[in-house]
Amino acid sequence: DAKTTQPNSMESNEEEPVHLPCNHSTISGTDYIHWYRQLPSQGPEYVIHGLTSNVNNRMASLAIAEDRKSSTLILHRATLRDAAVYYCILRRETSYDKVIFGPGTSLSVIP
């Protein structure tokens, strides 16, 4: 499976937008980009996913580079509840094989 790399940590001020980057330079054409987040003392939860086009949902937006070698998770207005570890992973549509989570990005939100 293709790997992803993310910064270890980021900080944001409350109510400001946050852009969380993810590099996946070895992504294949059938790999979907998924984002999960893990709040303190909880299991991970799904945030968003996409293939080629930018995606929006109630939690966040996903911006995917034209060459698909990187993507950015956008939280439009960070709240204290968004402080979590964010994971970017790749999944193939037709294969449900091994899943590889990296260490993720630990986001701190400053009041």
Next chain:
Amino acid sequence: EAQVTQNPRYLITVTGKKLTVTCSQNMNHEYMSWYRQDPGLGLRQIYYSMNVEVTDKGDVPEGYKVSRKEKRNFPLILESPSPNQTSLYFCASAVLSGPYEQYFGPGTRLTVT
């Protein structure tokens, strides 16, 4: 309420004493998986199952067994636990089509002394 449940939530045991951590989901999901989480290493997949009686190794299967006799249950078995299996364990489930989002359980914190 759609959920993944794990039991026990906390367990302290001794080296070599067989244990089972149960995982159950009520969403009729085909796919289920076990992960362990250790500081600085993120989530690592232990085993996964794409349906009843179908299981496969993840990245770190050594020292673990699983079984999938029913669709809703996916127990994790440690036949002879060792201290290096002290970790936080998560079970997850998902459908095999659509957005493939995984639903995770609340976690089981295991300490092996």
